[in-house]
Amino acid sequence: MTSPWAALAVLFTARLAMAFQYQVVASLGPLFMDRHGTNLADLGILISLYLLPGLVFALPGGGIAQRFGDRRVVASGLVVMVLGGLIMWQGQSWSLQILGRLLAGTGGVLLNVIMTKMVADWFAGRNLATAMGIFVNSWPAGIALALLLLPLIAQAGGLNAALATSMVLCIAGLALMTLAYRDPPASPGGTMPSGSWPRNSALTGILIAGCVWGLYNGALAMVFAFGPAFLVERGAALTQASGISSLVLWLAVVSVPAGGLIGDRIRRPNAVLLAGLAGFAVTFALALLAPSLPVFILMGLICGLPAGPIMALPGRVLRPETRALGMGIFFTLYYFWMAVLPALSGALSEQVGSAAVAFQLGILLLALAALGTLGLTRHRAQAA
Numbered sequence: 001m002t003s004p005w006a007a008l009a010v011l012f013t014a015r016l017a018m019a020f021q022y023q024v025v026a027s028l029g030p031l032f033m034d035r036h037g038t039n040l041a042d043l044g045i046l047i048s049l050y051l052l053p054g055l056v057f058a059l060p061g062g063g064i065a066q067r068f069g070d071r072r073v074v075a076s077g078l079v080v081m082v083l084g085g086l087i088m089w090q091g092q093s094w095s096l097q098i099l100g101r102l103l104a105g106t107g108g109v110l111l112n113v114i115m116t117k118m119v120a121d122w123f124a125g126r127n128l129a130t131a132m133g134i135f136v137n138s139w140p141a142g143i144a145l146a147l148l149l150l151p152l153i154a155q156a157g158g159l160n161a162a163l164a165t166s167m168v169l170c171i172a173g174l175a176l177m178t179l180a181y182r183d184p185p186a187s188p189g190g191t192m193p194s195g196s197w198p199r200n201s202a203l204t205g206i207l208i209a210g211c212v213w214g215l216y217n218g219a220l221a222m223v224f225a226f227g228p229a230f231l232v233e234r235g236a237a238l239t240q241a242s243g244i245s246s247l248v249l250w251l252a253v254v255s256v257p258a259g260g261l262i263g264d265r266i267r268r269p270n271a272v273l274l275a276g277l278a279g280f281a282v283t284f285a286l287a288l289l290a291p292s293l294p295v296f297i298l299m300g301l302i303c304g305l306p307a308g309p310i311m312a313l314p315g316r317v318l319r320p321e322t323r324a325l326g327m328g329i330f331f332t333l334y335y336f337w338m339a340v341l342p343a344l345s346g347a348l349s350e351q352v353g354s355a356a357v358a359f360q361l362g363i364l365l366l367a368l369a370a371l372g373t374l375g376l377t378r379h380r381a382q383a384a
Contacts, residue, residue: 019142133260133308251300260308
């Protein structure tokens with residue numbers, strides 16, 4: 001395989017399997033609670049456990065890839081995901097569900113960190129924002145696919161059939177990675193040189209880029225985590241509120257790759273990034289003033305535009321020999337912000353007594369992400 005787009009298709013499929021596996025618990029929550037006698041709080045913990053290993057493994061994941069090679073470590077991560085899925089599929093106790101979820105999430109962390117670096121290796125200097133937009137789109141696409149298929153599969157064959165489906169998708173990703181994927185021609189393809197820790201301007205750049213990505217995703221989390229509660233406060237029925245909030249995710253499947261494509265076509269990805277952040281903030285404000293279906297449709301069409309250009313930032317600040325550890329730093333910051341911000345928003349909303357605080361916080365997060373982007377642009381100009 002020598003085509004960058006064919007390689008991207010393999011990486012997209014593997015990450016889609018990760019997103020599909022992540023969504024299993026949320027999509028089948030009532031079935032998990034019925035089987036194990038748990039409550040919503042337990043379910044929330046099980047959902048969050050998938051991303052928790054990122055705080056521990058994101059940074060060393062880059063070093064592991066340097067030592068053993070990208071493709072080998074990604075394949076190992078998929079094996080761990082399959083093992084975690086197998087434990088959840090066959091495990092009858094809640095403790096085994098927790099163990100399986102943590103294992104699956106650990107494998108997913110390795111995928112997230114290393115495959116992003118692999119995309120940058122294939123597309124560095126050409127169509128990078130477009131490729132990153134497509135790659136990042138694997139996450140909402142996988143979640144949307146899980147929302148569509150898992151309830152139908154569970155209805156026909158029960159919870160075990162749905163869990164097995166997720167595991168089979170991970171196995172398919174593993175097969176593609178081991179049998180079809182090859183390293184890019186210009187890639188070292190194995191052990192990276194020693195002393196490849198980002199330094200000076202590169203380290204500053206990746207720290208800023210990681211914060212921008214974390215803040216942006218924190219703003220997105222405000223929509224999916226607190227949008228239904230906010231709309232219910234404004235008079236919507238729960239089913240209607242959930243449907244309107246989920247519509248943002250479906251439309252993001254379109255807007256995420258569009259942002260990367262537009263940025264590359266006009267050769268101004270940062271302009272698309274900043275415009276997308278500003279437009280997303282405006283839709284938050286419109287939702288606070290007059291929450292309605294058209295506002296959330298507009299939010300979905302705009303919110304994904306910054307994703308591809310943001311994910312292209314590490315490829316622009318890191319040299320090939322620093323990408324593995326650099327992406328570990330990038331994703332460690334992402335997992336940190338994603339652990340802190342939803343909890344902070346929930347505490348503030350509880351204190352104020354309204355989920356509208358989450359949307360107000362979303363505006364602030366997007367403003368901080370824009371400032372970070374401007375700061376990174378200035379930093380790169382000074383370092384050049």
